[in-house]
Amino acid sequence: MKCDHPDEPAGCGAACNQARRTALKLCAGAVIGLVATAKDNAYANDAASSRPQAGDRLVLADGESGANAPLELTSIAVGDKPVPAYPFDPATGTLRDGSRLNRVLLVRLDPTGLDERTRARSADGVVAYSSVCTHQGCDITEYNPDENVLFCFCHFSKFQPSHGGEVVGGPAPRNLPMLPLRLEGGQLVVADTFTSRPGATM
Numbered sequence: 001m002k003c004d005h006p007d008e009p010a011g012c013g014a015a016c017n018q019a020r021r022t023a024l025k026l027c028a029g030a031v032i033g034l035v036a037t038a039k040d041n042a043y044a045n046d047a048a049s050s051r052p053q054a055g056d057r058l059v060l061a062d063g064e065s066g067a068n069a070p071l072e073l074t075s076i077a078v079g080d081k082p083v084p085a086y087p088f089d090p091a092t093g094t095l096r097d098g099s100r101l102n103r104v105l106l107v108r109l110d111p112t113g114l115d116e117r118t119r120a121r122s123a124d125g126v127v128a129y130s131s132v133c134t135h136q137g138c139d140i141t142e143y144n145p146d147e148n149v150l151f152c153f154c155h156f157s158k159f160q161p162s163h164g165g166e167v168v169g170g171p172a173p174r175n176l177p178m179l180p181l182r183l184e185g186g187q188l189v190v191a192d193t194f195t196s197r198p199g200a201t202m
């Protein structure tokens with residue numbers, strides 16, 4: 001059984017092999033993938049699953065925000081750990097958490113260290129990148145300030161947030177998609193759509 005859902009992280013194939021070895025009839029990873037596929041198909045047009053749009057605010061992911069309070073510039077300091085967030089449409093009150101491909105990591109960097117293109121897409125040094133690795137779709141959770149890289153534990157791909165999410169190590173075949181930001185009344189606001197398709201590279 002082949003696990004091929006683009007949202008699923010690496011290790012799905014290994015899960016399938018384990019399932020074969022234990023003579024199970026179902027591959028848990030495949031089931032998860034199929035469920036995820038069905039969910040994506042069913043809700044492809046839902047506002048909660050549609051990709052971030054200009055004007056969206058950003059709120060803490062993982063239920064940490066409670067009341068979907070928009071994140072502000074002052075919410076994040078240089079040197080903080082990456083902040084996971086989902087887009088939030090203030091006009092409809094829709095949290096776009098219906099797809100993990102909408103999840104982003106926020107990092108605040110010194111604006112003088114950003115290349116010109118990245119600086120234009122940042123909000124006073126705050127940059128937003130897809131949290132889904134472009135290799136096989138694992139969640140990216142960590143930022144190493146010494147190397148200035150976001151990195152993926154699955155196969156150790158590294159992405160440089162100060163330079164458009166450029167791949168600087170590991171097997172990832174393409175840059176990490178960036179979500180352009182701007183400031184409005186001190187709040188972090190989505191300025192445009194992702195610079196490229198978020199998710200694993202098939």
Ligand code: FES
Nearest residue numbers: 133135136152155
């Ligand atoms: S999934 Fe392979 S490096 Fe991230």
